[in-house]
Amino acid sequence: MGDSPDRSAGARHVAIIMDGNGRWAKKRALPRSIGHQRGVEAVRRLVRALEPMGLDCLTLYAFSSENWKRSEDEVDDLMNLMRKFIKSDLPEFVANGVKLKIIGDWQSLAPDIVAMLEDALAQTANGTQTLAVALNYGAQNEIARAAVKAAETGAITTESITAQLDTSDLPPLDLLIRTSGEIRLSNFLLWQAAYAEMLFVDTLWPDFKPEHLSQALNDFAQRERRYGGR
Ligand code: IPE
Ligand code: IPE
Ligand code: MG
Numbered sequence: 001m002g003d004s005p006d007r008s009a010g011a012r013h014v015a016i017i018m019d020g021n022g023r024w025a026k027k028r029a030l031p032r033s034i035g036h037q038r039g040v041e042a043v044r045r046l047v048r049a050l051e052p053m054g055l056d057c058l059t060l061y062a063f064s065s066e067n068w069k070r071s072e073d074e075v076d077d078l079m080n081l082m083r084k085f086i087k088s089d090l091p092e093f094v095a096n097g098v099k100l101k102i103i104g105d106w107q108s109l110a111p112d113i114v115a116m117l118e119d120a121l122a123q124t125a126n127g128t129q130t131l132a133v134a135l136n137y138g139a140q141n142e143i144a145r146a147a148v149k150a151a152e153t154g155a156i157t158t159e160s161i162t163a164q165l166d167t168s169d170l171p172p173l174d175l176l177i178r179t180s181g182e183i184r185l186s187n188f189l190l191w192q193a194a195y196a197e198m199l200f201v202d203t204l205w206p207d208f209k210p211e212h213l214s215q216a217l218n219d220f221a222q223r224e225r226r227y228g229g230r
Helices: 021-027 032-048 072-096 111-123 139-153 158-164 210-222
Strands: 013-017 057-064 098-103 129-137 175-178 197-200
Touching: 013 210, 021 032, 032 057, 032 072, 032 210, 057 072, 072 098, 072 111, 098 111, 129 139, 139 158, 175 210, 197 210
Parallel strands: 013 057, 013 175, 057 129, 098 129, 175 197
Antiparallel strands: none
8 A cells, every 4th residue: 555655646535434234243143243343343454554545534434313223232332332442542543643533413422432532532632644433423413503603603604614514624525435335325424525426335344444445545546526617
């Protein structure tokens, strides 16, 4: 990856809808919780590969505002995995210059998770590559919150809404990837995706490797972005 510096030509910000943990587990007759554990390992592999990829920002959809509809056990599993992941990987983020960012209504998660995240944000504040994690995130809610804030400070315009989104300090979204073969956005980055390139792959999230992202960046580099012009 490091030997082809032009690979991610132009791609600064990639977002991924990490889908397919449950189906990965089901195929192996394992509980969904194991699929989620293996999903965390896929995240870890990717974050470790961030630097050679040369991205400014990777945004990962970890828990949607609709995922509360799942069983209490599954939600608990996901929240516990979150706690474990932050605890185990935070030192590595700090050492590797990964700057954590959280988008979504994360302040309403369990108080201990909010405290862990606040600590992680503070400890990684000087990082150079951003790992943005969408937690309790729903794009429609993000846009509605942004519109309210925009109205409080002046006129509602596309610019003023953009400036109030949770992603306002991130580079524009270049590429949006969804794994597991589903072709929908499931309330993820609806505003930011206006002119993002999209890539839907069949790979189930626990099987997703840095090589897949590398391939996606190659694919992205071949695309012609037009933004409505010619
Ligand atoms: C993605 O995998 C993880 C989360 C949504 C938290 P799923 O749990 O949605 O896996 P499938 O879609 O059931 O296979
Ligand atoms: C989207 O996946 C949310 C995350 C990946 C966190 P879902 O599995 O929840 O989406 P749907 O239900 O298939 O649309
Ligand atoms: Mg799913």
